[in-house]
Amino acid sequence: MLLKLEPRGERSKVMIYATPFIAIALTLFFGAGLFALMGHAPQTALYTFFIKPVSDVYGMSELLVKATPLILCAVGLAIGFRANVWNIGAEGQLIAGAIAGGGMALLFHDSQGLWLLPLMIVTGIAGGMAWAAIPAFLKTRFNANEILTSLMLTYVATLLLSYLVNGPYRDPDGFNFPESRIFHDAATLPILFEGSRVSISAIIALFVVLAAWMLLSRSLIGFQIRVIGMTPSAGSFAGFSAKGIIWFTLLVSGGLAGLAGISEVAGPIGQLLPVISPGYGFTAIIVAFLGRLHPVGILFAGLLMALSYIGGEAVQIDMGMPLAVTGVFQGMLLFFLLSADVLIRYRIRRVAARPVTVKARAE
Amino acid sequence: MTAESLLTLSQVTKRFPGCIANDHVDLDVKAGEIHALLGENGAGKSTLMKIVYGVLKPDEGEIFWQGKPVQIESPAAARRLGIGMVFQHFSLFDSLTVAENIALGLDSNPPLNRLAEEIRTIASRYSLAIDPDRHVHSLSVGERQRVEIVRCLLQDPKLLIMDEPTSVLTPQEADGLFETLRELVAEGCSVLYISHKLEEIRALCHRATILRGGKVVGFADPKASTARELAALMIGSEVGASRRGAAGNAGEPVLEITGLSFPGDQPFGIDLHDLSLTVRAGEIVGVAGVAGNGQAEFLDVLNGEALCLTADAIRINGVGVGWTGPRQRRMLGMGFVPEERLGQGAVPEMSLSENALLSSYQQKGMVSGGMISLGKAISFARDIIRTYAVRARGDMAEARSLSGGNLQKFIMGREIMQDPKLLIVAAPTWGVDAGAATAIRQALIDLRGRGAAILVISQDLDELFEITDRIAVIHHGRLSSARPTSETTIEEIGLLMGGADAAAETADVA
Numbered sequence: 001m002l003l004k005l006e007p008r009g010e011r012s013k014v015m016i017y018a019t020p021f022i023a024i025a026l027t028l029f030f031g032a033g034l035f036a037l038m039g040h041a042p043q044t045a046l047y048t049f050f051i052k053p054v055s056d057v058y059g060m061s062e063l064l065v066k067a068t069p070l071i072l073c074a075v076g077l078a079i080g081f082r083a084n085v086w087n088i089g090a091e092g093q094l095i096a097g098a099i100a101g102g103g104m105a106l107l108f109h110d111s112q113g114l115w116l117l118p119l120m121i122v123t124g125i126a127g128g129m130a131w132a133a134i135p136a137f138l139k140t141r142f143n144a145n146e147i148l149t150s151l152m153l154t155y156v157a158t159l160l161l162s163y164l165v166n167g168p169y170r171d172p173d174g175f176n177f178p179e180s181r182i183f184h185d186a187a188t189l190p191i192l193f194e195g196s197r198v199s200i201s202a203i204i205a206l207f208v209v210l211a212a213w214m215l216l217s218r219s220l221i222g223f224q225i226r227v228i229g230m231t232p233s234a235g236s237f238a239g240f241s242a243k244g245i246i247w248f249t250l251l252v253s254g255g256l257a258g259l260a261g262i263s264e265v266a267g268p269i270g271q272l273l274p275v276i277s278p279g280y281g282f283t284a285i286i287v288a289f290l291g292r293l294h295p296v297g298i299l300f301a302g303l304l305m306a307l308s309y310i311g312g313e314a315v316q317i318d319m320g321m322p323l324a325v326t327g328v329f330q331g332m333l334l335f336f337l338l339s340a341d342v343l344i345r346y347r348i349r350r351v352a353a354r355p356v357t358v359k360a361r362a363e
Numbered sequence: 364m365t366a367e368s369l370l371t372l373s374q375v376t377k378r379f380p381g382c383i384a385n386d387h388v389d390l391d392v393k394a395g396e397i398h399a400l401l402g403e404n405g406a407g408k409s410t411l412m413k414i415v416y417g418v419l420k421p422d423e424g425e426i427f428w429q430g431k432p433v434q435i436e437s438p439a440a441a442r443r444l445g446i447g448m449v450f451q452h453f454s455l456f457d458s459l460t461v462a463e464n465i466a467l468g469l470d471s472n473p474p475l476n477r478l479a480e481e482i483r484t485i486a487s488r489y490s491l492a493i494d495p496d497r498h499v500h501s502l503s504v505g506e507r508q509r510v511e512i513v514r515c516l517l518q519d520p521k522l523l524i525m526d527e528p529t530s531v532l533t534p535q536e537a538d539g540l541f542e543t544l545r546e547l548v549a550e551g552c553s554v555l556y557i558s559h560k561l562e563e564i565r566a567l568c569h570r571a572t573i574l575r576g577g578k579v580v581g582f583a584d585p586k587a588s589t590a591r592e593l594a595a596l597m598i599g600s601e602v603g604a605s606r607r608g609a610a611g612n613a614g615e616p617v618l619e620i621t622g623l624s625f626p627g628d629q630p631f632g633i634d635l636h637d638l639s640l641t642v643r644a645g646e647i648v649g650v651a652g653v654a655g656n657g658q659a660e661f662l663d664v665l666n667g668e669a670l671c672l673t674a675d676a677i678r679i680n681g682v683g684v685g686w687t688g689p690r691q692r693r694m695l696g697m698g699f700v701p702e703e704r705l706g707q708g709a710v711p712e713m714s715l716s717e718n719a720l721l722s723s724y725q726q727k728g729m730v731s732g733g734m735i736s737l738g739k740a741i742s743f744a745r746d747i748i749r750t751y752a753v754r755a756r757g758d759m760a761e762a763r764s765l766s767g768g769n770l771q772k773f774i775m776g777r778e779i780m781q782d783p784k785l786l787i788v789a790a791p792t793w794g795v796d797a798g799a800a801t802a803i804r805q806a807l808i809d810l811r812g813r814g815a816a817i818l819v820i821s822q823d824l825d826e827l828f829e830i831t832d833r834i835a836v837i838h839h840g841r842l843s844s845a846r847p848t849s850e851t852t853i854e855e856i857g858l859l860m861g862g863a864d865a866a867a868e869t870a871d872v873a
Contacts, residue, residue, distance in 0.1 A: 011712070218737070220730045223720065231710045236668050237701050238721045239689030 005346040015344045020290055020301070023337035030336075031329060040319055048318050049311035049329075059310065061196035065268050066306035068198075069094065069260035069277070071205045071298055073284035075212045076253030078293040082216065083225040084232070085249045089135065089150030090257040091281025092157035093128040097258025098265045099161055100127025102180065102272045105187035105265075106169055112186045120187060120262055128258015129251045131157060136250040140243045146250070154281070162274050169272055180272035189267045201263035208256065212295040225249065257281060278309065286334045305330065368430065369394045369553050370415065370446075370522055375424030377410055384410040386577040387424070392522065397544060397554040399564040399585060401597055402574035403796045408557045409451075411574070412524055415555075416448045417441040439470055447515030448524040453507050457500035464499055465514045478517075485516050489543045504653055505536040512543070523547065524555045529563060530822070531654055534857035541567050559597065561590040573597055594797070613832070614644035617785045617816035623676040623685075625664050627840075633657035635664065638842040640818075640835060642785070647807060647817040648845055649831035651824060653860050657840035658789070658820055659702070665787050665818075666699045667692050679785055693725055698783030700774055702790050704767065708774040711763035715755060718762050719744040719777055726781045743780070751776035751802070768799035775803055779810055786810060787818045792826060804830050824853055836860055 031049075032042035053059045073090040080087045087093075101124025108116055134153060138144035162178070169180045189199035216222040228235035228245050235242060260280065265272055287305050291297030312326025372390040376383065384407045392398045402408045413419040415426070417435035426433055428444050435441050441448075455464050462479045466472070473481075479495040486493050491509045499507065508528060515523055525544070529537040544554050544567065556568055564571060565585045573581045573596045581596045618641065625635040635657050642648045652658055663669040664677070671677060671685030678684065679695045689699070699722070701707040709718045720740040724730045729739045744758040751772045755765050762770060771792070778786060791807065792800035807830055811817055820837075821827055827834055828848060835845035836859035843859050 214734075218734050220724070220733050220735055223717070223735060227710055227713070227721065230712050231706050233703070233707045234710045234721065237666065237689065237699070237707045239667065239691075239693070241688075 002350070004349050005342065006349045008345055008347055011344050012347075016292060019340040019343060020292070020297075020337060022340045022343075023290070023333055024304070026336040026340070027329065027332045030332060034328065038321065040321070045315060045319060045321075048315050049325075050307060052318075053310040053314045054307065057193075058196065061193060061198045062310055063303060063306050064198045064202045065196075066309045067302040068202045068205045069264055069280040070284050070287050070305055071302035072201075072208060072260035072263070073253075073257045073281050074287035074291065074298045074302060075205075075208055075295050076256030077284055078288040078291065078295065078298055079212060079216065079225065080249035080253045081229075081288060081293050083229040083245050083249050085139075085246055086147045087132065087135065087150050087250055087253045088147050088285065089132070089152075089154045089281070090253060090260075090284050091277060091279060092150065092154030093131045093254040093257035094261035094264070094277055094281045095154075095157040095161050096131035096254075097124040097128035097261030098272065098276050099157070099164060099261075100124055100130075100258070101262030102183075102265045103169070105183045106180055106272075109181055109184065109187075112184075114186070116186050117189065117266070120266055121259065124262025124266075125255040125258045128254040128256070128261060130254075131258070132250040132254020133247075136247050139250075140246055146246075150250075161272070161276070165272050165274050171271075178274050182271045183266060187266060188270060189263060197268045199263065199267040201259075201267055204259070204263070206299075208259075209295045209299050216295065221245075221248065257284075283309075283330060286330055289334065290337055305333075308333075367394055368392070368427070370555075371427040371430075372411075372415070373425045373427065375411070375414060375421045375426070377407075377414060377419060378422050383577050385414070385421070388574070388577070388579050390572055390579070392553050392555055393570075394521075394553055395548055395551050396569040397548055397556055397567055399568035399571035400555060400557045400574065401559065401561075401564060401571050401583075401593065403559055403597055406574040406597075407577040408574055409526065410577075412448065412526060412555070412557060415441070416446060416524060442470060442518055442520075445519070445521035446524065447518055447520035447522070449508065449511045449515060449526065449528060451526045451528075451530065453511055455499045455507055455510060458498065460496055460498055461493055461502075461510050462495035464510060465495075465517065468514050469517065481517060482513055485513050489516065489546050490539070491543055504531045504655055505533070505539075508532070508540070516547075520552060522553045522555060524557070526557045527559075528556075529558070529560060533653055533860040534824070534853060535861055537563065561593045561597075564593070565590060597797075613646040614814065616641045616643050617680055618642040618787075618818060619678040619681075621676060621678075623664065623671060625660055625669065625671065627657075627660050633660055633840045635660055635840045638837075640842060640845060642816040642818050644784070644816050645811060645814050646832040647811050647819060647830055649827035649834040649848070650818065650820040650837050650842070651827055651834060651856050651860060652820075652822065652837035654822055656837050656860075658837060660840070661837065662702060662787070662789050662820060666701070690725065693722065693781075696784030698722075698778035698781055698786040700778050700786070700788040700791065702793075704770045704774055705763055709762040709770060712761055714744075714759045714761060715748065715753075715765075715773060716741045716744040716758045718773070719747060719758075721777075723777055723781050743777075747773055747776035747780060750780065751806070766796075768795035771795050772799055772803060775806055779806055782813075783810075783815055785816045785818075787820070789820045790823070791819060791821065792823065793821070800826075824856060827856075828853065 028046065032046055035042045035045035054063055073094060077087055077090055101120040104120045104123050131153060135146040135149040138149050139146045165180055166178045171179055171181045189201055192198045192200060192202060224235065224240040225245055227238065228240055228242055232242060264276055269276055283305055287298055287301045291301035308326055308329050312323065315321040315325055316323060368391050370392040372388060374387045374389065375385055376387050377385040388411060400408050410419065414421050417437045417440050426435060433444065462475050462482060465482060466475060466478055482495040491513060493506060493509050493513060528540060532540065548554060558564055568585045571583045571585045572579060573583060575597060583593060583596065585593065620638055620640045623635060623638040627634045633656060664671055667684065667687055667689040674683040674685040676685040679692060679697055682695055684692050684695065705711050717740065720729055720735065723743060727739060727743055729736050741758050747753065748755060748758065753773045754769045765773065792803050795803065807817055819827065819831060831848050833845040834848045834851060834856060836843040836856055838860060
């Protein structure tokens, strides 16, 4: 007996929604095996990783803190991915947003005006957009692959931030530590719950999810994005501008990553540091796919992925496991999701080892 | 004829998810005959041939080769038995020479210079003019087909399968091919000839097996049957010709093409040279030509996917549109049906409603403030499905779930129901079954009756002669002058398709 993959006539609607859960189940299963190999009781480890961190209000609020930048970045990336625009550099655009928006906070550090925070947000978005505009220009003008350019620009942004906090942005009263001034209250996003670190950026992210949903499903530009993503020649037949869509999707994803960046430095972090993101921009790629490139799916995927960060910290602290556990879990999840996705277009059938020549007619 | 059987299929059945492509098919090919496998597109001819050539395996049934049961596991196994196949779509590399291409397809690996000699020998024996040292990109479609045939003949086949070989040939090239096939058969080789063109089957074949809906529905002696009888067997009902209607008095020019030149941007693409053509309100103008003579480039330029060098090279109702894209041209009343249905005219994974939206949202006012009114798209899709009798599971069906003919009806309906003043159609009935083809041609004639200007670019000469008022020929990126269809003949157009016009004009100058 053999197993055989057989193409389905149409994509399976059930499997589109089922494969993320299959991937989660497989990740848990192999994760348990991994913990066992490392010499920990799998049940305890899984409990510490996935349940304990969110079993109190503070844990839940930390989940939102981590999920917000992931969701913001992933929604933007998903809009691009739908159009086959592969922006891999959300991390760099996030940093660029933090540099630009945070720069405003430092420039006006003696001002208490209500205008400062909106200015920081707008500049942050613009910073992310500007960073994403570079791959957009290179792609539309020279047909340079945006995967490479956006990824490489991430390292440029990282080094630029490092230079700034060691130089122009450094806190003059900071004993030469590579850190900026701590942003004062007028330059910090309001907190949602007393005692937590959740800022109004969580609300903004929720709004972004809804807006992106409307954009993709109801607007003409969303329709153009989907047509060009699925069948570029049909888009060209209808007269949709492929270059326009490249610009639009890169600017939107860059802007949202920039928003995530400024929300981080004007929120939970409160200042500019040499490192401001534990790889949110990269993890957002997994979030986007895990959420089926759908904004609502991304909302849930973002929460799950945020849990992997908190859970990873929890097993580090409680059980002395290495930080790499977080990355391993995230990697397994994406790997299993991409492999399970084959079930959307194919079904598994058992076939006899030898082809049967004569069979009774089924009809 | 009492010759022994070369190939016999017995009760061969092949199922695909959702359909039975071959349903207990029997077929018997005798040594030294040209056997026709006749059927409409979708009748299961290609599936059956893929089974014979070892590409697919039958679910049921048996295959006998020279009386002995065989399992044909792969094309290589088929070739070892002595079966050669010339596919409808060639598999040649443009940048390699003829000899190199043929070497790639052989199971043995002879040195190139010896192979070139063998190619010359075979080619001269069967009057197949090809030069082994030429690069494939410089060959015409007919010459490419000869390369494929020579590739098969080098293996010394006992049975040669030809899948719709004349669909890409001029009438004269087709005659040459028939000569070659007759010579082959005279030497004892059998030919299995797949086609839906009745006249050529009557001219060429000794016996015919007719397939419909995956089943064998009859056998015929093509020489003793009329085309009408064969068609009735093939289609299963009487064929009606479309009502032509009085050729209306052509009115004002709607589409004016003057001195249009366009450098092709694809490697091995065709440059357009100085094309001129006028299409008036109330007439259908056809552009004939063998595929690959610049039609693709011409269509891109007409739709505005590629822009002209000058704005006035193309005018719609007097407005120069050479520099504007498809959307602006549609606003001037242009409709466009591209050559590829799935993947250009329609997005395969999208529903029919969304595909209705694709080219009609401007004219049908389906978008306001940047947001789509899905309700309007759905009701438009339902209108199209109803008016053009599109067989689909409703407006939510994915475009790719439709058969080629039904999708074409849908796309034609989408364009026609926007009431275009100018409709440009590529290959309106290519691969469409006879019933749908009649409906589509009728829709074009009705649209002309309402005063629209229609330009049809097609390789199907019979169709062009049936529906057009004037006809022009594109060859090597140049367009002949359009002549009234009633004053020309298929032979004359065929010669132009082979490039005779250019020669004649040069002679005139000299």
